[in-house]
Amino acid sequence: MKTVSNDRKRIAIIGAGPGGLTLALILQRHGIQPVVYEREPHDMSSERGGSLDIHEESGQKALKEAGVYEKFQEIVRYEGEDFRVMDKSGKIYIDEITEQDAKGERPEIDRGVLCDLLLGALDTDCIKYGYKLDRAVSMDNGMTELHFENGSTDTVHLLIGADGAFSRVRPLLSDVKAEYSGLTMVELNVLNAAEDHPDLAEFNRLGKMFALGDHKGILGQFNGDGRIKVYASFEAERDWLETCGIPFDQPAEAKRRLLEMFNDWDDTLKNYFRYAEDAVLPRRIYMLPVGFKWKRNAGVTLIGDAAHVMSPFAGEGVNLAMLDALELALSIVQHNNLAQAIEAYEEKMYEYSSEKARESYDNLKLIFSDDAAAKLSNLMNQYHEQYSQQ
Numbered sequence: 001m002k003t004v005s006n007d008r009k010r011i012a013i014i015g016a017g018p019g020g021l022t023l024a025l026i027l028q029r030h031g032i033q034p035v036v037y038e039r040e041p042h043d044m045s046s047e048r049g050g051s052l053d054i055h056e057e058s059g060q061k062a063l064k065e066a067g068v069y070e071k072f073q074e075i076v077r078y079e080g081e082d083f084r085v086m087d088k089s090g091k092i093y094i095d096e097i098t099e100q101d102a103k104g105e106r107p108e109i110d111r112g113v114l115c116d117l118l119l120g121a122l123d124t125d126c127i128k129y130g131y132k133l134d135r136a137v138s139m140d141n142g143m144t145e146l147h148f149e150n151g152s153t154d155t156v157h158l159l160i161g162a163d164g165a166f167s168r169v170r171p172l173l174s175d176v177k178a179e180y181s182g183l184t185m186v187e188l189n190v191l192n193a194a195e196d197h198p199d200l201a202e203f204n205r206l207g208k209m210f211a212l213g214d215h216k217g218i219l220g221q222f223n224g225d226g227r228i229k230v231y232a233s234f235e236a237e238r239d240w241l242e243t244c245g246i247p248f249d250q251p252a253e254a255k256r257r258l259l260e261m262f263n264d265w266d267d268t269l270k271n272y273f274r275y276a277e278d279a280v281l282p283r284r285i286y287m288l289p290v291g292f293k294w295k296r297n298a299g300v301t302l303i304g305d306a307a308h309v310m311s312p313f314a315g316e317g318v319n320l321a322m323l324d325a326l327e328l329a330l331s332i333v334q335h336n337n338l339a340q341a342i343e344a345y346e347e348k349m350y351e352y353s354s355e356k357a358r359e360s361y362d363n364l365k366l367i368f369s370d371d372a373a374a375k376l377s378n379l380m381n382q383y384h385e386q387y388s389q390q
């Protein structure tokens with residue numbers, strides 16, 4: 001068969017989330033033009049996600065390679081690193097306040113703002129919006145045929161699934177599905193917190209607040225648009241959302257029922273529910289098995305949540321997605337043979353992602369165990385001690 005160099009091969013990325021966009025941008029900077037298929041319409045203004053902390057050794061490293069690090073520094077929120085942990089009575093165990101003008105290693109940016117930053121540098125002609133992948137089929141010649149719900153098809157040399165937890169690319173590589181982790185989170189929003197609810201804004205500070213107890217949590221996270229995203233979090237059976245009888249499409253009633261569930265919690269903590277406006281969104285948290293690997297395919301691979309979705313308690317989801325994008329892009333650039341490029345990327349990715357998946361699983365168990373606030377405080381102290389000795 002006639003060989004075609006990587007910059008001439010047809011490469012499709014499914015998903016224009018942080019992982020897919022970072023990958024497309026780094027490839028473009030190396031003269032490789034992929035096509036990106038995204039299921040959402042071009043205007044994704046409705047729900048684009050909350051604040052994410054971007055780590056120096058992974059997310060920021062990828063942004064440097066993507067050529068947008070300077071712009072990132074202009075818009076990122078270093079003050080978003082404030083972190084408080086308390087128990088259900090409001091007793092404080094951790095109270096980290098970022099000093100003014102201090103530049104930590106994990107500044108915050110809203111998911112939508114991060115995507116806009118990447119889109120601003122990308123030649124966006126490569127993105128096809130409104131293309132939801134229905135299924136992908138391996139062909140005898142090693143290429144992969146893509147079928148979209150809008151009736152379109154494409155045939156590509158390399159298919160990269162950057163399509164999140166419920167990837168439609170993953171079934172080509174494995175029968176393993178993301179499983180319910182046992183944790184359900186109900187998302188609420190306190191809008192314009194500083195202006196409309198200054199008492200709660202001061203209590204939460206500019207970063208994250210975790211109140212933990214009784215195998216439950218109230219988590220508050222300041223976002224760049226002035227809202228506090230609130231997550232009522234608890235262990236629940238998989239079908240709890242269907243059986244609990246809470247009408248999540250009626251926010252006032254849903255809030256009343258959540259207040260009942262947290263009835264004996266500190267009154268200030270209950271303000272996170274009382275002050276919430278807007279929709280109430282329940283979500284089950286899913287994860288792939290720790291150490292998940294798939295059968296190698298010379299023309300198909302996965303990055304980000306599609307490869308290793310995990311609970312949010314290692315804060316790694318977006319960072320790993322961008323690190324995967326960086327590693328895969330450089331591997332494609334460095335190897336003329338796609339099979340070798342995929343092998344080199346996957347071996348490296350399995351190693352660092354499984355370590356983070358283990359950490360995320362252990363944190364999930366710890367955060368919803370007895371005396372969780374005290375245990376989390378001990379863990380953070382150990383981490384700080386280790387870090388200061390390095």
Ligand SMILES: Cc1cc2nc3c(=O)[nH]c(=O)nc-3n(C[C@H](O)[C@H](O)[C@H](O)COP(=O)(O)OP(=O)(O)OC[C@H]3O[C@@H](n4cnc5c(N)ncnc54)[C@H](O)[C@@H]3O)c2cc1C
Pocket residue numbers: 014015016017018019020037038039040047048049050051052111131132133134162163164165166167168303304305306312317318321
């Ligand atoms: C709307 C949204 C909000 C989020 N909010 C938060 C948050 O507040 N905090 C947090 O820690 N994490 C959040 N996450 C998860 C976090 O963004 C991911 O862990 C991280 O960004 C991993 O990035 P990714 O690019 O691998 O996947 P994702 O960010 O999940 O992006 C996947 C992309 O693929 C697209 N897609 C999915 N299926 C298909 C298909 N069949 N065909 C075509 N396109 C498809 C999706 O529309 C999306 O654009 C959110 C994810 C989403 C999608």
